Amino acid sequence: MCAKPVRKKGPSSIKKYDKELLEHFYETMVKIRYFETNIEKKFLAGEIPGFVHLYIGEEATGTGIMSNLTKNDYIETTHRGHGHTIAKGADLKKMMAEIFGKKTGFCKGKGGSMHIADFSVGMLGANGIVGGGYTLATGAGLACKMLGRKDISVVFFGDGASNRGTFHEAANMASAWDLPVLFVCENNQWASTTPYLTTTSVEDIADRAQGYDMPGVIVDGNDVFAVYEATKQLVEKMRNGEGPALLECKTYRIKGHFVGDPEKYRTKEEVQKVSDENDPIVRFEQRVLEEKVMDRKELDEIKDRVVKEVDEAIKFATESPEPDPSELYQDLYV
Amino acid sequence: MREITFSQATLEAMQEEMSRDSNVFIMGEDIARQGGIFGQFKGLPDQFGSDRVKDTPITETAILGACVGAALAGMRPIADMHFADFMGVCMDEIYNQMAKIHYMFGGQKTVPMVLRAPDGLINQAAAQHSQSIESWFMHVPGLKVVIPSNPADAKGLLKSAIRDDNPVVYFEHKSLFRMSGPVPEEEFFTPIGKAKVVKEGKDVTLVSYSLCFNHCLQAAEMLEKDGISVECVDLRTISPIDKETILESIAKTSRLAIAHEAVKQGGVGAEISAIVAEEGIDYLDAPITRVGAPFTPVPFAKPLEQAYRVTPEKIANAIKGMF
Numbered sequence: 001m002c003a004k005p006v007r008k009k010g011p012s013s014i015k016k017y018d019k020e021l022l023e024h025f026y027e028t029m030v031k032i033r034y035f036e037t038n039i040e041k042k043f044l045a046g047e048i049p050g051f052v053h054l055y056i057g058e059e060a061t062g063t064g065i066m067s068n069l070t071k072n073d074y075i076e077t078t079h080r081g082h083g084h085t086i087a088k089g090a091d092l093k094k095m096m097a098e099i100f101g102k103k104t105g106f107c108k109g110k111g112g113s114m115h116i117a118d119f120s121v122g123m124l125g126a127n128g129i130v131g132g133g134y135t136l137a138t139g140a141g142l143a144c145k146m147l148g149r150k151d152i153s154v155v156f157f158g159d160g161a162s163n164r165g166t167f168h169e170a171a172n173m174a175s176a177w178d179l180p181v182l183f184v185c186e187n188n189q190w191a192s193t194t195p196y197l198t199t200t201s202v203e204d205i206a207d208r209a210q211g212y213d214m215p216g217v218i219v220d221g222n223d224v225f226a227v228y229e230a231t232k233q234l235v236e237k238m239r240n241g242e243g244p245a246l247l248e249c250k251t252y253r254i255k256g257h258f259v260g261d262p263e264k265y266r267t268k269e270e271v272q273k274v275s276d277e278n279d280p281i282v283r284f285e286q287r288v289l290e291e292k293v294m295d296r297k298e299l300d301e302i303k304d305r306v307v308k309e310v311d312e313a314i315k316f317a318t319e320s321p322e323p324d325p326s327e328l329y330q331d332l333y334v
Numbered sequence: 335m336r337e338i339t340f341s342q343a344t345l346e347a348m349q350e351e352m353s354r355d356s357n358v359f360i361m362g363e364d365i366a367r368q369g370g371i372f373g374q375f376k377g378l379p380d381q382f383g384s385d386r387v388k389d390t391p392i393t394e395t396a397i398l399g400a401c402v403g404a405a406l407a408g409m410r411p412i413a414d415m416h417f418a419d420f421m422g423v424c425m426d427e428i429y430n431q432m433a434k435i436h437y438m439f440g441g442q443k444t445v446p447m448v449l450r451a452p453d454g455l456i457n458q459a460a461a462q463h464s465q466s467i468e469s470w471f472m473h474v475p476g477l478k479v480v481i482p483s484n485p486a487d488a489k490g491l492l493k494s495a496i497r498d499d500n501p502v503v504y505f506e507h508k509s510l511f512r513m514s515g516p517v518p519e520e521e522f523f524t525p526i527g528k529a530k531v532v533k534e535g536k537d538v539t540l541v542s543y544s545l546c547f548n549h550c551l552q553a554a555e556m557l558e559k560d561g562i563s564v565e566c567v568d569l570r571t572i573s574p575i576d577k578e579t580i581l582e583s584i585a586k587t588s589r590l591a592i593a594h595e596a597v598k599q600g601g602v603g604a605e606i607s608a609i610v611a612e613e614g615i616d617y618l619d620a621p622i623t624r625v626g627a628p629f630t631p632v633p634f635a636k637p638l639e640q641a642y643r644v645t646p647e648k649i650a651n652a653i654k655g656m657f
Binding site: 074076105106107108109110111115117118119124125127128129132134135136137138139140141142143144146147153165166169170172173176330331332333334 | 398401402405408426437438441476478498
């Protein structure tokens with residue numbers, strides 16, 4: 001039987017990291033942040049329809065995890081899935097176009113923000129049903145095992161989704177069959193508008209791993225180094241056939257549940273405090289500068305590059321045509 | 335032609351398709367060690383191993399969801415539902431995931447899988463093990479729904495379903511598993527989406543499917559004695575529905591009756607009636623007649639179940655009332 005979940009700290013020094021990986025961490029996190037900030041603006045300006053859920057404040061989690069994956073590994077993400085999709089390497093233009101409901105989007109305008117998928121990078125789709133991804137990811141892991149591949153499957157879920165029964169069925173099956181499935185709980189403290197502690201039986205979701213005889217690990221989800229290292233260890237074992245694991249990343253949802261959420265359920269001060277003291281991007285900047293592994297000029301260059309890329313994606317999306325009504329019946333059947 | 339049972343016919347389809355394509359596999363409850371609770375998988379694990387004929391935990395949600403995920407990652411899974419009644423447990427995986435993925439993601443990925451669902455009345459199995467719920471699934475865009483009435487179509491439709499790149503729901507009536515019938519020895523496929531005029535007639539078109547279609551053939555025989563010539567159409571697929579065959583038949587007979595074991599309200603018969611009202615009303619010389627189960631859950635006690643059941647006599651009586 002697996003032991004109680006382990007709390008893993010980040011590395012005491014980051015001097016060992018390749019410059020390339022450090023740049024990748026920063027570029028990915030900043031790209032997600034700038035992408036999401038612009039989505040919020042465009043949504044509030046009435047240029048984006050539907051529902052949009054932002055990943056702001058949680059960038060270190062997706063980035064640290066996805067930095068351990070290849071394009072052949074699979075991910076199942078959620079309604080709050082832009083960050084995961086970007087970190088998995090999806091094309092920003094096609095993503096942005098999909099969110100704008102354009103013909104040039106990943107799903108030809110049939111999906112929108114909650115239903116982006118990019119199968120070319122192993123992104124099996126965002127899921128508008130909370131807790132809808134567990135069993136699908138388990139099946140993808142099953143396929144990897146049956147086909148003799150070393151690839152793995154990762155499913156992201158929040159503290160809210162952790163209470164769905166689908167978690168139980170998928171975790172049990174993945175463990176009973178030793179499937180390469182990494183269950184990643186991004187505990188952002190908020191189940192939609194409800195503080196998760198008021199509706200959840202445990203404080204640490206990773207405590208539940210023991211019930212499925214799988215390793216449970218808890219990390220600071222706003223420390224990209226801690227997330228990266230914890231994931232690395234788990235993924236290595238998984239690729240060697242050691243079966244599933246549960247990784248809980250403690251983070252915080254800085255924005256409302258959806259863009260336009262009046263957020264009557266929490267105080268501005270609470271959010272501001274996290275924003276001031278525990279922003280994953282600011283923490284990264286402070287750390288690399290302190291340990292002198294990157295300098296301000298390098299960081300700024302990356303930021304400039306990202307701004308350009310995201311701006312181009314917005315331009316592409318804005319200028320792209322909407323789907324023609326004649327496309328309504330396309331892709332219903334093969 | 336040789337005769338084999340419905341159950342053997344489905345087994346042959348599985349054997350042929352699993353031999354042809356190593357990515358085809360099946361999982362479900364009690365299928366490997368037990369060979370399926372109706373014996374429909376007997377010998378399959380010996381031939382293909384318990385990795386491709388997988389006993390699962392009793393978790394319809396995980397079975398169906400994992401089949402969807404495996405399909406997305408390159409496999410061609412078949413999920414066995416044990417009893418069709420349990421599809422409610424994994425309804426989200428059926429209609430929000432399996433059915434929508436191809437369309438919602440802009441055609442990037444197909445979901446080539448089959449959901450096998452044994453349905454219908456058998457041995458007084460009562461309210462939660464006897465239902466016919468096929469009409470729910472014809473309301474879901476993205477699914478194909480097939481429902482054979484005899485061993486040959488059971489094999490031909492299952493092979494077509496396994497080769498189809500769309501998700502296919504395959505209903506198989508539990509009382510049909512032991513039915514014997516002619517099945518060709520050479521390879522064949524029954525096309526999805528194509529109804530069949532099994533018996534020609536001139537006075538009334540009688541549309542049905544699954545076990546109930548056999549009741550319709552019996553009813554037609556009874557009615558011949560009364561001088562009523564019945565044309566029997568076996569739908570075989572309820573989505574996409576073959577409305578051309580129905581319309582062609584009523585153009586000839588000018589009367590339409592539909593019979594199914596499922597409750598009449600909101601059933602397949604309602605959809606066919608609506609199609610004919612919209613597109614074929616001018617062909618008709620009499621109101622449409624529907625025969626279906628009463629609007630109650632399936633009862634347990636024998637007299638109650640008998641009162642509930644759609645029988646050849648009930649179908650014949652209903653049709654007599656049309657003349």
